[in-house]
Amino acid sequence: MTHTALATHIQGHITQLAGNMVQGWVHDESAPQQQWAVAIMADGQLLALANADQYHPAAPGTGMHGFKVMLSDTQIQHSSAISLTLANHRQVLDTLRLPAQPMAEHTDASSRVQWQPGLTLRGWLVEPEAPHTALGVSAYEGERPVASAKPSRWTNHHNQYVQAAFTLTLPLSMANGEPHELTIKDSQGRELSGSPLVVHEWPQGLAPWVTQLVPKLPSHVHQLLKKQLDRYEQWLPRAVGFNDYPAWQKAFAPTASPRVTQPGTIGLLWLGEPTPQAAPAGKNPWGKQLKVRHYVLNPAEQGKDDASYQALLSEACQACDAVAQLESGDTLAENALALAWNALQEGGTQLVYSDFDMPEADMSVADSQARQPACLPAWDPERQWGQDYLGGGLCLVRSDLLKEAAHPATCFEEFSYAAIEALHAAGQPESAVVHLPEILRQRAKPWPQLTSDAQLARQQARLQRQDAHATLSRHEQQPGLYRLQRSLEQWPSVTLVIPTRDALALLRRCIDTLLEHTDYPGHVQLLVVDNNSQHPETHEYLARLRQRQAQPLGRGRVTFQVLEYPHPFNYAAINNAAVEQCDSELIALVNNDIEALHPEWLCNMAALLMRQGTGAVGAKLLWPNGMVQHGGVLGGQYGGLAGHIGNSWEAHDAGYLGMNQLTQRFSAVTAACLLLRRADYHAVGGLDDRAFPVAFNDVDLCLKLRRLGLNILWTPEARLIHAESATRGKDEAPEKAARAQREMDNLRNRWSTALLTDPAYNPNLGLDIAAAPYTTLALPPRTRTARTNALKR
Known part of the structure; x- marks a missing residue:
């Protein structure tokens, strides 16, 4: 390989060796937007490669010319110096002699970790001698690591803003009613101020634990205590990370068999063969109160013969009181149909939809069981046009609504849109659409799925029948999503x-x-x-x-x-x-x-x-x-x-x-x-x-x-x-x-x-004060009754 001479206007420096982490920057004065690939060398041997495209406070220009690379203990122990070059160039930009100076231990001035009720530890961490140095933080129970993170939020440290604040989300297994002593260390093995600490949590919160602890309390005392504990937990909500979703779902999935409030028949319209777990032969736990019928659409007919779909949907609507659609491979949570059916019986309700989960879109073969919970908002018509989230979960619609639709669904993808258009045409209030915040459907495929140009055109036609000024277009960066835009004939001042x-x-x-x-x-x-x-x-x-x-x-x-x-x-x-x-x-x-x-x-x-x-x-x-x-x-x-x-x-x-x-x-x-x-x-x-x-x-x-x-x-x-x-x-x-x-x-x-x-x-999502929205699951979930989008007084 030919190595060209390096231009003199390219500068680079190794600014820090923190433990095994090498940091620095490379900048080209003649091309300030260029971000270079760099190499860390020792004795002519390549140790590591990195891209200089991260923020570094000492880097010129925008600062987005920094790099970080992690070396092994062996590489550091066998090197007397490390050098910085551009990838595929031999000319050295900077050299750091080893060994580096020993790092100072943490004090109250450089770190702090604390626990409040819940499965979250939070604090801040800086390198005492170099506040801009990146450090990791980990929690250990004995020698076993249980959580790790990097400081990701900015905080004021001695009148300079540094990326030092961190959040450690502990696994749900620690909420077992037993005390867990944890040691908190940085990536160099140094213990933080506030460590060790003891975490003591219960998965269902304090109220059930107190009830078990003092079961013979007079009822009025028990109610007063529960009210106070609920208020305490309202202001200090607990949460657990999405990585603990399988254990969380097992702990909080609806299990009690609901009493069916009204007799009826549900039709399940399947794209492909029904999944045995969702259509068990000869099993009906609700007896005569709730019957389930299955209708199967051959996938080979989908998109080729819309008449087959329309005939099957019409048959289901004639024979059943409500209809839902599923895809082969989907499963339903226990009692999902009874829960959705009961919600549909509430006054004026025409459509009920639930939360769901699905396979991770980028899951690896080794992690084929990884699933992502989809916890939805209450009814939001504008968002529905951008993504068919009604069709993501279990969407149960009254058959009368579908039978009376002036523009019925002509294909599988139009089911929920046809129902919403029928609601709009009938002048039904938005409260006719009810969200049941329970994960009732486990999808076999990631969601959302791509739709055809013909399907987009049909959705556009439905939208314009409701709003002549609105248009839909494909999102350029996010396949499966649509942009909702409007125009006006007269523009107000x-x-x-x-x-x-x-x-x-x-x-x-x-x-x-x-x-x-x-x-x-x-x-x-x-x-x-x-x-x-x-x-x-x-x-x-x-x-x-x-x-x-x-x-x-x-x-x-x-x-x-x-x-x-x-x-x-x-x-x-x-x-x-x-x-x-x-x-x-x-x-x-x-x-x-x-x-x-x-x-x-x-x-x-x-x-x-x-x-x-x-x-x-x-x-x-x-x-x-x-x-x-x-x-x-x-x-x-x-x-x-x-x-x-x-x-x-x-x-x-x-x-x-x-x-x-x-x-x-x-x-x-x-x-x-x-x-x-x-x-x-x-x-x-x-x-x-x-x-x-x-x-x-x-x-x-x-x-x-x-x-x-x-x-x-x-x-x-x-x-x-x-x-x-x-x-x-x-x-x-x-x-x-x-x-x-x-x-x-x-x-x-x-x-x-x-x-x-x-x-x-969504009441399934965390309100933990130390975690950003949409990053945790509530522990335990808040009230999960059927809800509309109305403001509660």
Whole structure:
């Protein structure tokens, strides 16, 4: 192999050897976006290869030129020095002599680990002499490792932000009622402060354990104790990682045989031969109350002879009271049909769907039993158009609804869409669709599955019969998902309300990108609200903005206005004062640290908002590095409050079940970029400037809109950058901390029931304060009764 001379404009350094981990960076001044493959050498021998494409605080440019490689003990012991080169080049960029200096032991100043009730340990860990060094952390019971992780969240360490905070999720086997003493060490074998510690947990929580411990308590004392324990666990919820799903499902699968409330017959329409476990010969545990009939569609006929499918579905609907579809290889949980049937008997219910699980899409042959739980939201029509999640689980539909459909299903994939269209045509309320948050179907194949162009065309036709302004298109990066977009014939006027206090660079960048990357076929007003700016250059910029004439904005036009708000900072009051000055039909609340990324963002939000029944629309907000900052707001997070989701996802990641790429409903979205009607803003009293002057006013606003029966949408079709709290700063000062605590208390007092039963979140999913949403399973699951998407009072 020929080795070319290395250009002098390429620089590289080994910055640290932490234990066996070599770190450094390589950067090319002439090609700052180039990320190189590097080699670690010793005595002319290759030890390791890596890509210099990670963030390193010392790297030039964007910093995304760092590398990390792990060497073995043998490699380090037999090397007097290690060298850094580019892959396939011999010229040395940097050399580190060995042995490295011994590493200092941990103290309270460099580490901490703690346990609160649950199967989660959390803490922080930094290398004492080199805070930016990457370290791993592991938990051991005796000599046996039980959990490991790497610090993944940023924290302030001696006035510099380092990636030091970690979460260790312990296995479900440790929740067996016995104490477990754990030792917590870093990747160099050094024990953390707070270690060892004892974990003592029960899978069903404290209440069942106390009941067994003191079984002879008077009933009124027992009820009082249980109520107190339930409240305690409500604010300190437990969780377990997805890797423990098989044990979790075994522990919490529905086992009690339900009493069938109404007699009836269920038809199961199979694509392929019925799975014996789901269609056991001669076995019917519900006797005469509930009968099950099986209808089989030969896979060879699917897609070739739609008449065969329609005839089979019609036969099932004529002979049965309700129909569901399954695929060969699928199995049902014990009592699944009885549970779904009972839920269907609740007043006005026309369709019931359940959660499900499926094989891991990237499972290896060695791990062929790995399964992924799919824990769904309450009924969300917008999300259903992006993915057929009704058809993912057990979807049981009343036969009368299918028989009366003006546009019946013509193929297997249209079953749930035909049912929803029939509901819409009949004027049925959304409460006619009920979600049963139990994992009742085990799918044989990964989900979602690809559909044909013909199927997409049929879905598009169904969508436009319900909403003539809506379209579906395939998602470019996520096969099996669809983009939901709308357009309008007439575009309402919009005011973008932008509060600011100095921070001129941010404000100028915000306005410049809005003007450059907004194409809106209507009138847009930029209303900047100046809250006591002090710097002369800010005043000069705002004075010029006042004098700025109307100008084109894509297919529309934009005007400018500046409003003074010379009072103490109160985010809610600032926006309320601004909205009072507006006469536009729509109001967009926009932070001054927002940057627009593409021309369609405002059109996509406005068109969704103008759909009947929509109260507010939020955008997909990204950190400057491309990670998701706001992917919607969920209730119940972080101690019964509310929090953003998606912070561990990149912009193009699918997210949990694809939700990072789907227009969908949430209970709230952030006011950093929020669009709503001015009339609705006034109808709910705007932002509450007394209870929520700074934080949670957007959550409160959205929940007030939900209380009016309006829906809150979040869409990835509007993408903007948001540097959260860039001008306001974090709530760390004592007076700010006291105000933040009061706002948290106010949110819990006003909305605790709605937050803890958020229809967008599943009671099977964890609310552990130390874990991000959609990363854990609740221990134990919260109440799993059938639910609609209505806001609970």
